Amino acid sequence: MGTWDTGPFDNDTAADFGGDLDEAAWEEREPMIRGVLVRAASPVDFLGIYDGERAVAAAALVVAQHPDGEPACLNYCPSDPVPELPTDLRILAVDALDQVISDRSELAEQWAEAANWSKWRQEITRLRDLLEPPIPPQEEALFEI
Template identity: 75%
Template sequence: MGTWDIGPFDNDTAADFAGDLDEAAVEERESMIRSALERAADPADHLDTPDAERAVAAAALVVAQHPDGEPACSNYGPSEPLPEFSADLRTLAVDALDHVVADLSELAELWGEAADGPKWRQDITRLRDVLAPPIPPREQALFEI
């Protein structure tokens, strides 16, 4: 892994993806984000590391545009402005992040063997929870009645 930290852009693949976004025409950037998320969102396929790393970076950019999200600050993330993304990318990002941490993910397997694996998994969960917040236990109990 050409990885130096747990952040969404803290690996060679995601940093290259950010560079590709910067070089692309503004009107192509959302479709690049969508493609990265779609490749990772299919749970029937084994997810290889580069596709997972691009998906995490793309999801972080979607999270950054969410009202409850935080900017995707990174020296290695995109520096050019991104268009306002379609709302449906949020659901696609959740699906992609779910697959990134699933059994068929090579990236999850690699992080599972790393000392910072639990911190990486927490960071993925943090991104996912912005897009699809967990139901608080008290409210969950109301649905189970």
């Protein structure tokens, strides 16, 4: 795996995806990101490593536009900004990240054997939590029994 760190664009596949986005016409960028997320979020017997790496990068681009988000990366991500992404991509990105960390993911399988697996898993969890924050506990009962 051509990976140098645990960030969303810290591998050859994601860096290439960032370059592909830069080379694409403005109106093609959102469909490219959506396509990557749809492919990864779709139920499959096994999610390939390259689809998983692109999905993490695409999810990071969605997170970057979230009100609580932060830039997707400092290096190797698209140099040019991506268009404003529709909010429905947040749910799709969560579904894609769930597939990426599932036991049916080649990427998760590869990282499970790496020394910095827990750091990678924390990065995926951080992205996912920004897209779908946990529901806070209710302080009052809605109905009286």
